[in-house]
Every structure is written in C-alpha cells, then in structure tokens.
Amino acid sequence: MLYFRIFVMTKKQILHAIEHAYEYHVEQMEKVTLLVEGNKVKNPTPRMKNECDFGKWLYGDASRIKRLLGLQFYKDMELIHEFWHIEYEKIYDLYYRDDEDGLLTKIFGNRRRLSEEEREEVQEYYQALSRATDDLLDALSASKRRILALKEYIFKNID
Template sequence: MTVPQNFVYGNSIRKQIVKEIRDAYVAHEKWVRRAKHLVENLPVDEKMIPVDSTECQFGQWLYGNGMKYKNIAKLSDILHKIELEHRNLHDTYLRIYKIYFLETKRSWIMNLVTQSRKEVTPKKQQEALHYYHQMVKISTVLLESLEVLEASLVMQKDDVLLTFS
C-alpha cells in the first residue's frame, strides 16, 4: 500500500506542532517552578522569571508560533483562553515580584553592584505563598487548555495542517 505524500507530510507537521506545544508546556512549568523557588526563599535570578507575559519562553511561543493557529475554526477561542490565563498568571506573579524585588528602575551599573532582592518578613512571605497558590490554580487551567489545543490541532485534517508548513 502506498501512503499519500500529503499524509506523510501532514504527520511530520503534526509531530512538529506537538513538539512545539510540549516544549512550551515544559517552559511554562519551569517558569512556575522558579516562582515557587522564589517564594521558598531559594536563590533565584529575577531575570529567570520575567514579569512581562511576552518575555517568558511560553509567552514567546504563544505570541509567536502559537498565534498562527488562531484562524482555525474553534481554536481561536482556546487560544484566547490560554492568552487570558497567561496574562492573569503574570499579573499574579507581579504581586509576588513586588514582595521580593525592588520596583525602582536602576541603571545597568547599579544592577551590577547591588542586589534588587528585598528582605521579606514572614507575613509578606505568607502573602507571597498565597499568591503562588493562586498561580498554581491558574497554571492548571492554562495547561489543561494547552492540552485541548494540542488535541484539537492533532485532529485537524492534513490539508489544514499543510497551511502551516
């Protein structure tokens, strides 16, 4: 039996899509884990947990390759939900960030010679922990939506997937 070329190529595109989505999934999990380390008072470089939702690896995927799927019927809503949850997650993390790091803009020279991390009281640490638990809930919804996106993309017909090659 001969397999049509489009089918083979369609499967290749499916594999690439799945890899991209799973890489974004893992990047997101790492970002959340770094936020947890911060709340647990472990050493964390603030640059490793970007506040801006477009600067983290997941955000770079979402606003890059992820958005190219928004024109597929029904996927636009899923992507919109992922985008909202992602922003919500970063907004919640910003509250943690403000507890642990100085907010003032400093010159790059000052960044080299001073630390931007604050001393955190036990009460503020509990507040940060509360925000972290909110982040975990938001993250769970985001990742579930990402899984729905992946399943929906994998189920697309080859001719739809071929438009992404």
C-alpha cells in the same frame, strides 16, 4: 534552552512548541516555588506575558494559532496566560522591587527579605499562581489534543 519558533509550519513543529510550553511553565513554576521557599533564583521568569518563551510563540504566531485552535479556545488560553503573569508579577515585585534594572537579579539571584505580612501576601499570590498554572497546563494539554486531531493537510492550507 529551546525557544519557540515563530511561524511554525508543520503539525509536528506545533506539537513540539506546545510540549515545550508545557515544560517551560512547569519549570517556571518550580523556580517560583524555590523563590517562595526562600531560595535564590537565577534568571527569574520574565514578568511580561510576551517576554517568556510561550508568550513569544503565542503572540508571535497568533493568527495561525487562532485558526488552528479556534478563536475562543485561543482567547481562553491567552487569558489564563495573562492571569499567570499578573499573579507572578505580584510575587516578583515583592521580592525584587528594589532591583529596577534587574541586572543583579539575573546575575546573582538577589532578592529582598520579606516582612511577615509580605510573606502572607506571597502565599496568597502563590496559591493563585498555582491554580493558574494548573489551568494553563490543562489548556496546553487540550491544545495538543486539538492539534493531534487535525489532518496534516490543514497545516499546509492555514498560511
């Protein structure tokens, strides 16, 4: 898996990181969909917002990204990303709450059987997560457009 680079230097590298973030969250949503459909998922998505690839990049190079995208735009994207992980954690907790250390989950994709009531809860959380995914993907697309609109010299002067 390709990881985001912290302290991205060029316009091309930032665009690549944004594209990777987009692909990464599509992939993570596919994993969640498989889980909700009753399939085992190896290496579930990290629960914490700063542990996923996108979060490592977003928070690891925050001051630079804020200057390039604008503070308000950055904060909006950060809130959407945080909400995504909050909703995801609700689903994760229902399926994996008995596996505290996560080792069995990572190796075998083990998960709990859910009651009917829990399955209904998961569906509600899944719908919210789907909407958050759409919002996050829209924000990433807008980020890419913003970066594309910037002149190359701006990236040399942003450090």
